Amino acid sequence: MRLSPDQLIFWQHGFLKLNGTIVFTWGLMIVLAIGAKLITRNLSTGLARTRWQNLLEIVVTAINRQIKEIGLRHPEKYIAFLGTLFLFVASAALCTIIPGYEPPTGSLSTTAALALCVFVAVPLFGIEDQGLGGYLKTYVEPTVIMLPFNLISELSRTLALAVRLFGNMMSGGMIIAILLTITPFIFPVVVTLLGLLTGMVQAYIFSILAAVYIAAAIRARQRKPAPDEPVPATQENPQPTQ
Numbered sequence: 001m002r003l004s005p006d007q008l009i010f011w012q013h014g015f016l017k018l019n020g021t022i023v024f025t026w027g028l029m030i031v032l033a034i035g036a037k038l039i040t041r042n043l044s045t046g047l048a049r050t051r052w053q054n055l056l057e058i059v060v061t062a063i064n065r066q067i068k069e070i071g072l073r074h075p076e077k078y079i080a081f082l083g084t085l086f087l088f089v090a091s092a093a094l095c096t097i098i099p100g101y102e103p104p105t106g107s108l109s110t111t112a113a114l115a116l117c118v119f120v121a122v123p124l125f126g127i128e129d130q131g132l133g134g135y136l137k138t139y140v141e142p143t144v145i146m147l148p149f150n151l152i153s154e155l156s157r158t159l160a161l162a163v164r165l166f167g168n169m170m171s172g173g174m175i176i177a178i179l180l181t182i183t184p185f186i187f188p189v190v191v192t193l194l195g196l197l198t199g200m201v202q203a204y205i206f207s208i209l210a211a212v213y214i215a216a217a218i219r220a221r222q223r224k225p226a227p228d229e230p231v232p233a234t235q236e237n238p239q240p241t242q
Contacts, residue, residue, distance in 0.1 A: 005102040006109065025104040028091055059083075063207075070211045078214060081121055085114065086207040089165070093199020103199070108166045115162035118210045119154070126217030135217065157213065165206055 008020030039052045049057075063083045067075035092103040104110040126135040139150045 004107045005104060006107050008102065020102055021104050021107040021110055024092075024102060025110060028088065028095065028104065032087060032091060066208070067211055070208070071215045072211060072218070078125065078211065081117075082207050082211050082214075085117070085210055086203050089114070089203035089206055090200055093196060093203065096196065096199070105165055105199075105202075108162065111166040112162040114165065114206070115158045118161060118213060119158040121210070122154075122213045122217045125214045129218035138217070161206065161209060165202055 005020030005024055009017055010020070010023055011018040039056050042050070043053055044050075060079065060083070063086065064075050064079055067078055067082060072078055089105060092105045095101050096103055105114075123135060126138070129135075130138075140147050
C-alpha cells in the first residue's frame with residue numbers, strides 16, 4: 001500500500017526521479033490549461049452562449065462572490081490566483097475516479113508547494129495595496145514587541161495549510177486502500193464518493209483560508225475622526241439635512 005504518490009517511481013537515473021507526484025501534477029496542470037483554452041476560445045458577449053461558457057460564468061461568478069464576501073475589495077484582482085488554487089485542488093480530488101490516478105495533493109511536497117504559493121502571494125498583494133513601507137509596518141503593530149510573533153504566525157500558518165491539506169487527502173486515500181483489501185466491492189465505492197466530497201470541501205477551505213490571509217494583509221486603515229470633526233457623508237451614512 002502506497003502512502004503517497006511519491007513512492008510511485010516511473011523513471012530514475014541516479015538521484016533523479018520521476019515519481020507519481022510530478023507526473024500527476026504536471027498532467028493535471030496540462031489538462032486544466034488545455035481545458036481553459038478550449039472553453040475560452042469562442043466566448044460571446046451576446047445572448048447566444050454555449051453551455052461551456054455558461055458553466056464557466058457560473059464558476060467564475062461563484063468564486064468572485066465568495067472573494068467579495070470575505071472582504072476583499074476589487075475581487076477581480078485576486079480571482080486568478082484564488083480561483084486557480086481552488087480549481088487545482090478540486091480537480092485533483094475529482095480525478096480520483098480515474099483508475100491508476102493518485103491525487104498529487106496526497107503528497108506533502110505538493111501541499112507544501114501550494115502553501116508556499118500562498119506564503120509568497122500574501123505579502124505581494126499586501127505590498128501592492130499598501131506599499132512596501134505600509135505592509136512592513138503591520139509586523140510591528142500595535143507595538144514592536146509583536147514583531148517576532150507576527151513572523152512566527154506567517155511561518156506557522158503556511159505549515160498548517162500544507163499539513164492540513166496533506167493529512168486530509170492522504171487519509172482518504174489510505175482508507176480506500178485499506179477497504180479495497182478487506183471488502184473490495186461496496187464500501188470502497190461509497191468511500192470514494194465521500195472522498196470526492198471531502199476533496200471539494202478541502203479545495204474550498206484552502207482557497208478561503210488563502211483569501212482570508214490576503215484580506216488580513218491588505219486590511220484598510222481608516223483614520224478615526226477627531227471628536228469635533230464631522231463624519232464624512234457616505235451612502236450608508238448620509239449627512240443629515242438641516
